[in-house]
Amino acid sequence: MAQRPLDPMTEAVQAAARAGVPRRRLLQAAAYGTAAVAASPLLAACGTKGTASSSSGGASSSASASSTTPDKSDTDKSLAFSNWQLYIDVDAKNQNVHPTLDGFKKKTGVTVAYTEDINDNDSFYAKIVPSLRAGQDTGRDLFALTDWMAARLVRQGYVQKVDKANTPNITANLIDSLKAPTWDPTRDFSAPWQSGVTGIAYNAAKVPEVKTITELLTRPDLKGKVTVLTEWRDTIGLILLDMGKDPSNFTADDFNNAVDMLQKANDSGQIRQFTGNDYSSLLSNGTAFACIAWSGDVVQLQADNDKIKFVQPEAGMMIWADNMLIPNLAQHKKNAELLMDFYYDPAIAAQLTAYVQYICPVKGAKEAMAKIDKTLVDNPLIFPDDAFLAKTHLFMGLDEATEKTYAAAFNKVKGS
Amino acid sequence: MSGGAVAATAVEQRDIRSHPSGGGATESKGVGTSKWTPYLLLTPGFLWLALFFIVPTMMLLMFSLYTGSLDQGYSFEFPGNWSTYSAVWDYRAQFFRSFLFAGLSTLFCLALAYPLAYFIAFKSGKWKATLLVLVIAPFFTSFLIRTLAWKTILADDGPVVTFMNWAHITNLLALLHLTETDRVLNTPLAVVLGLTYNFLPFMVLPLYASLDRMDPRLVEAAQDLYSSPWTALRKVTWPLSLPGVVAGTLLTFIPAAGDYINAELLGTTKVSMIGNVIQDQFFVVTDYPTASALSFVLMLTILVLVFFYVRRAGTEELV
Structure with missing residues (x-):
């Protein structure tokens, strides 16, 4: 107990350092982190001392006292996993049966309580953050959130380090392009569940091909028939690429120019709506002719309507992943790690991807897929080749203040 | 002091109970019931509103004057962060x-x-x-x-x-x-x-x-x-x-x-x-x-x- 109070500080400082927060704010953040989780002010005071030494020393810390709880994994063979809707394989006969989860139970004896309660990153964050901030168990052992939200949780020190001894498959099979995001460069806290790219989709029955973002935002035959995504990193990222900037490394001026371009398109009446997932119905029923779209959705839409096309803009696409994370105080940390590792078995990964049709983050799954569904093997939106991946870009990791400023600027265009 | 007051009240109550024939006591009890019943019946409603309307409204007002951010936590610094109202x-x-x-x-x-x-x-x-x-x-x-x-x-x-x-x-x-x-x-x-x-x-x-x-x-x-x-x-x-x-x-x-x-x-x-x-x-x-x-x-x-x-x-x- 005597040396443990130092650890949450280290954790928080390292997390903040990864996000590139200025040092002064970094210390404040760390102090707050400890105060929130360790109820006693005495511990917080101890921790502050530890900050200076450990941040300069850069010592790696084990999981901290305040972020862990005795792991019940070995005695209680269960696991609570929160995920997005339609993001796991489903038995053809029974909606509630997930073959891969059954396989996991057979292999490890762990029963998974699988809940599809993530609708979007923001509202899920709002749901769990009060517990995390108060240093309470969220009731979940594992959940999958998109890069930028995962980055926020890592930065705030609300997720636990994965014990790599339990996840050899991830070390061996994670595809190279997703190995080192800026917010978790050695994948200490996270592993992608599925990944996808953001590009342009259009309805070939209505309009000729839409090749670039400039076309999407200015072409007269698309006026009032264009939707863009409310996920502003996707929308702004594509605009930045179109302007010849790098979304993983841009300046505030670049951002403002991109917002201006969007504002102009909005003022001219080119953009009909800012949407979430609901663009897919607008595109298929002809309300929208072209839009910014996520790859997996388009693959699914194409199954019903072959006139829906996905465009890989020459300037590049945005790539993102939804990342499995273990929150602080999770009661079944080891079980969660076993599950993460289980889905990095190429055969299991192929089984999952055959159903959800997003980009599979697992090496070797392509070969395994050949045995399940040959038609999916050559689809670059599921198994992207190097030429495809070379065109994809990650969005830059941002500190909190910048994140807020950018979100506010984007929402101004949105009228809110 | 408060202990003494409680004891005194208890004594009074026992007195009333031990003299049921005391006309004044029974009468005042009857009037008291009819007078307080409406308030008693209103209590759940008032409590409900206090808990789920007045408290959240006050919290909303407080929160609008806070400084800080999600990462660093919020705090109230006198006289409050009125710039939010801009x-x-x-x-x-x-x-x-x-x-x-x-x-x-x-x-x-x-x-x-x-x-x-x-x-x-x-x-x-x-x-x-x-x-x-x-x-x-x-x-x-x-x-x-x-x-x-x-x-x-x-x-x-x-x-x-x-x-x-x-x-x-x-x-x-x-x-x-x-x-x-x-x-x-x-x-x-x-x-x-x-x-x-x-x-x-x-x-x-x-x-x-x-x-x-x-x-x-x-x-x-x-x-x-x-x-x-x-x-x-x-x-x-x-x-x-x-x-x-x-x-x-x-x-x-x-x-x-x-x-x-x-x-x-x-x-x-x-x-x-x-x-x-x-x-x-x-x-x-x-x-x-x-x-x-x-x-x-x-x-x-x-x-x-x-x-x-x-x-x-x-x-x-x-x-």
């Missing part, structure tokens, strides 16, 4: 639009609901109960689903809009800036229609309640005195239904002003309402103080509007 001016267009749309949809609701309520109250005969159930029936479906249905109804290629385009109605409405020249969905009109549809039952029911209580013989009397049907409506029925009109307009206007679902699903960036701004400030920008300030100002504005409206309309017969 956002109110930044979003004045959305405030104005919210009240305009809410007002328009309240008027539309009144125009649609009055004849309907009148018909149900006076002319429906044995169908009265069925019709009332039908008015409420949409509530059996989720609010979200009902709003999404309007997307299909007003779809660009749908029959409604195709007809409106053919008859040049959309062109006419576009001149009034209510629609675009070739579409209705994602225009101001779509949002107002959505609001009108979603809050219509809140107008129909109070109107029905006050019309149903009216004595139809009063209209007959008016006609006996040579009033035309129109005059009878204007001078007898309408004034007698005013409490229903006031209640209905309040029940429609207040939720419509704070609504964001209709603007989100049926609107576009140019017609976003203050509810959308608050939603995004809370969840996307995660600027809780600004979101709280906007919510608080919205509440206050509605309160002031309602205060003047009710004062003008009178509350004597308001149900």
